[in-house]
Amino acid sequence: MREGRKRSVITVIRKVSIRRGSEDRQWLGLVFILPWLLGILFLQAYPLISSLLYSFCDYSILASPKFVGFKNFSNMFTLDSLFQTSLKVTLKYVAITLPSRLIVSLLLAMLMNRPLKGIGFFRAVYYIPSLLGGSVAISIIWRFVFGGNGTINNILNSMGLASVQWLSSPTITIWIIGLLNIWQFGASMLIFLAALKNVPKDYYEAADIEGATGIRKFFSITLPQISSVILFNIVMEMIRSFQDFSAPFIITSGGPMNSTYVYSMKIYKDAFANFKMGYACAESWVLFLIIGLFTLIIFGTSRFWVFYSDQQ
Amino acid sequence: MKRKVLCLLLAVAMLIGLIPIAAVAEGGTITLRMSWWGGETVNQRYYAAFEAYEASHPGIVIEGEPQDMDGYLERMMSGFVSGTAWDIITVDAPTYPQILAQGDFFVDLNDYPELFDSTTFNQDFLKNFCEYDGKLQGFPISAGACMLVVNATAAGKYGVDLSEEFTWDMIYDAGVKLNAEYPEAYIMTLNADELNMMVRQSLKCYVDQLFDQETYEINFTVEQLTTTLEFVKKCYDDGVFEPLDEAASQTMDGNIINTKLWMESRDIMQLCWSGGMEYLRYFIEDDDVNVQIMQFPIVAGYEENGSCEIRPDKCMSINKNSEHIEEAIEFCNWFINSTEAVDYLQGDSLGGAFVTTATIEYAAENGISSDLWSQAYEEALGRQLPRTNDISNNTELIDVILRSAGERVFYGQQPADVAAAVYQELLNKLAELKMDR
Numbered sequence: 127m128r129e130g131r132k133r134s135v136i137t138v139i140r141k142v143s144i145r146r147g148s149e150d151r152q153w154l155g156l157v158f159i160l161p162w163l164l165g166i167l168f169l170q171a172y173p174l175i176s177s178l179l180y181s182f183c184d185y186s187i188l189a190s191p192k193f194v195g196f197k198n199f200s201n202m203f204t205l206d207s208l209f210q211t212s213l214k215v216t217l218k219y220v221a222i223t224l225p226s227r228l229i230v231s232l233l234l235a236m237l238m239n240r241p242l243k244g245i246g247f248f249r250a251v252y253y254i255p256s257l258l259g260g261s262v263a264i265s266i267i268w269r270f271v272f273g274g275n276g277t278i279n280n281i282l283n284s285m286g287l288a289s290v291q292w293l294s295s296p297t298i299t300i301w302i303i304g305l306l307n308i309w310q311f312g313a314s315m316l317i318f319l320a321a322l323k324n325v326p327k328d329y330y331e332a333a334d335i336e337g338a339t340g341i342r343k344f345f346s347i348t349l350p351q352i353s354s355v356i357l358f359n360i361v362m363e364m365i366r367s368f369q370d371f372s373a374p375f376i377i378t379s380g381g382p383m384n385s386t387y388v389y390s391m392k393i394y395k396d397a398f399a400n401f402k403m404g405y406a407c408a409e410s411w412v413l414f415l416i417i418g419l420f421t422l423i424i425f426g427t428s429r430f431w432v433f434y435s436d437q438q
Numbered sequence: 439m440k441r442k443v444l445c446l447l448l449a450v451a452m453l454i455g456l457i458p459i460a461a462v463a464e465g466g467t468i469t470l471r472m473s474w475w476g477g478e479t480v481n482q483r484y485y486a487a488f489e490a491y492e493a494s495h496p497g498i499v500i501e502g503e504p505q506d507m508d509g510y511l512e513r514m515m516s517g518f519v520s521g522t523a524w525d526i527i528t529v530d531a532p533t534y535p536q537i538l539a540q541g542d543f544f545v546d547l548n549d550y551p552e553l554f555d556s557t558t559f560n561q562d563f564l565k566n567f568c569e570y571d572g573k574l575q576g577f578p579i580s581a582g583a584c585m586l587v588v589n590a591t592a593a594g595k596y597g598v599d600l601s602e603e604f605t606w607d608m609i610y611d612a613g614v615k616l617n618a619e620y621p622e623a624y625i626m627t628l629n630a631d632e633l634n635m636m637v638r639q640s641l642k643c644y645v646d647q648l649f650d651q652e653t654y655e656i657n658f659t660v661e662q663l664t665t666t667l668e669f670v671k672k673c674y675d676d677g678v679f680e681p682l683d684e685a686a687s688q689t690m691d692g693n694i695i696n697t698k699l700w701m702e703s704r705d706i707m708q709l710c711w712s713g714g715m716e717y718l719r720y721f722i723e724d725d726d727v728n729v730q731i732m733q734f735p736i737v738a739g740y741e742e743n744g745s746c747e748i749r750p751d752k753c754m755s756i757n758k759n760s761e762h763i764e765e766a767i768e769f770c771n772w773f774i775n776s777t778e779a780v781d782y783l784q785g786d787s788l789g790g791a792f793v794t795t796a797t798i799e800y801a802a803e804n805g806i807s808s809d810l811w812s813q814a815y816e817e818a819l820g821r822q823l824p825r826t827n828d829i830s831n832n833t834e835l836i837d838v839i840l841r842s843a844g845e846r847v848f849y850g851q852q853p854a855d856v857a858a859a860v861y862q863e864l865l866n867k868l869a870e871l872k873m874d875r
Contacts, residue, residue, distance in 0.1 A: 184874065186540055187515070187519045187540075188515070188518065188519060188540040188541045189540065189541065201870060205866045205867070205869075205870055207863055207866075208838060274684060274686075274698075275698055289684075291683040291684060291686075293686075294682070294683035294684070294685075294686040295683055296849055379508075381630060381686070381845070382630065382682075382683065382686060382845060382849070383842065383845045383846060383849055384842065398509075398511075398512035398515065398516070399511065399512055399833065400833070400834055401515065401536075401539075401540055
């Protein structure tokens with residue numbers, strides 16, 4: 127009897143200590159994720175929620191916000207012609223940069239996937255633009271290179287060709303700024319490279335035996351095998367292109383004739399130059415919805431062209 | 439246990455990292471933070487002025503924070519919001535209404551007559567640009583004017599007559615003749631900013647103010663805007679102005695000073711504020727060239743309305759929330775009123791004519807004032823436009839909507855269509871601004 131009671135007491139003590147240990151571990155876990163938790167609460171959740179609230183307010187940062195309902199949104203679509211201009215410019219910019227960048231990065235990843243001598247060096251070199259590309263300094267250099275009396279025109283002139291107004295033509299300039307975006311292909315190239323490395327070699331060997339051409343192998347093996355990575359890159363690069371700011375801002379400030387006045391620049395100007403923070407918040411939410419819509423469309427269509435290894 | 443302590447320490451370290459670092463004064467020293475823009479030469483002169491002031495005022499340290507002109511206003515406003523604004527703030531005069539519409543940020547210098555001597559300024563000039571609601575929000579560092587800067591040597595070479603003040607029609611006639619005879623030369627080069635200035639000032643010849651401050655209505659007519667834009671089109675079509683895309687692609691930092699044509703003396707004249715005049719002279723490759731100042735061109739028939747705009751090149755204000763307001767005012771008084779500071783204010787740091795009696799006299803006696811700036815200011819006084827009202831300085835109206843008009847015409851749209859569209863956009867924006875008032 128006494129033996130039995132002793133055993134049950136030991137069991138209880140064990141259970142309590144196990145629970146305590148588990149509680150301790152929970153506490154420890156919370157401490158570990160605290161930096162992330164604080165970050166997401168104060169740096170992401172709070173701004174996100176407050177920007178949604180401010181989007182329904184007349185708010186200039188320095189004075190108290192005044193609730194105005196949907197006025198910011200209705201003004202955007204009815205009175206603000208620059209809003210529509212910037213939206214069109216941004217869609218054009220995304221249409222230029224997204225496919226170009228994906229194609230360039232995929233082609234280079236395929237090149238980097240070949241067993242060349244010193245390939246590690248080339249991979250590093252091709253990644254350098256991504257380290258520099260988004261910087262202010264590179265944007266300024268871009269301005270000098272493509273300016274009216276810049277490097278490119280000097281080369282053209284030395285060859286007896288006429289100068290081209292790269293940065294002051296409403297039709298050409300957006301392509302030149304897009305080129306800077308495309309030039310930063312490093313990150314997506316690396317992701318493609320990792321995906322290409324994972325494509326089983328047996329497939330290519332089987333295709334070789336069947337006498338498939340290089341193009342056939344690319345479309346029938348490579349593309350389907352890396353389609354999930356293509357989906358990832360499309361979504362990430364699309365979001366990035368929609369939010370691009372520094373290059374158009376520094377190189378042309380939106381000109382000529384607002385042909386490079388991208389949406390993020392409009393948000394910035396409204397918020398910090400015109401002090402219409404509530405209006406800028408509303409514009410940000412519209413951008414969020416647009417990006418969300420495009421992402422949904424891409425994901426919606428992905429079941430027709432993305433293949434996963436566990437699929438039948 | 440060790441792990442727990444480590445976790446706690448890391449968490450505390452991270453929390454500390456999130457707390458904004460407050461400036462701590464060292465051993466009773468008062469630090470005044472001051473902002474301005476203007477480039478490296480200005481920076482060096484200002485730093486030298488700070489050193490001189492600190493030497494004669496132990497315990498005061500002026501911490502210079504030079505900025506880029508682009509985005510300056512945004513950084514200033516962010517500073518006010520976050521409570522980290524500079525103590526002494528350089529302000530672009532036309533932006534005062536925009537800043538003050540957001541709140542009362544600056545010290546009223548009228549409250550400190552014992553520390554700041556404002557009697558040394560031209561009182562009209564001071565009040566016109568720095569006094570709002572009876573409060574002296576700041577003071578001008580210099581007086582600038584927007585004029586025509588002419589390469590007289592090139593004008594002589596190409597046979598352009600400078601004996602009379604120019605109307606826009608005279609510029610057109612001379613420009614057509616010049617370009618027909620010498621296709622490599624133009625009478626005038628404008629970038630997008632200057633084209634906007636040309637359109638705006640031409641409209642101002644018709645009306646005192648572009649927009650009515652009380653009613654928020656447009657004072658000029660759509661016909662007047664059409665006429666102005668038709669003239670712009672004519673100038674580009676007939677080789678009077680250098681093509682905008684060529685001119686714009688050669689500019690740097692919004693300045694037209696480094697265009698190839700101007701450097702090679704193949705461009706006769708430019709519209710320019712005082713601040714850029716010395717640069718224009720400097721950038722001409724031929725050192726012996728004669729540069730002159732002429733009145734800003736006028737629309738024929740409206741000569742009596744004036745055409746020259748005068749305003750401070752820069753102003754300076756003191757942050758109302760500064761912990762050391764009195765020390766900041768004392769420094770500003772020294773900076774603008776003492777002859778000692780003239781040595782540091784001259785040249786690029788000034789960007790216009792001296793504005794206080796002591797500095798004007800000292801500069802004249804010692805020959806350290808720019809002849810171009812003095813001439814520009816004196817000439818402009820003779821045909822001065824009234825001070826632009828606040829709504830006519832609104833950046834959304836002027837720098838976004840109206841600015842696009844000239845560009846759209848250059849890039850092929852019809853003047854009448856552009857005028858109608860721009861006029862409607864201005865009406866929409868004015869209605870919106872009126873509602874928000």
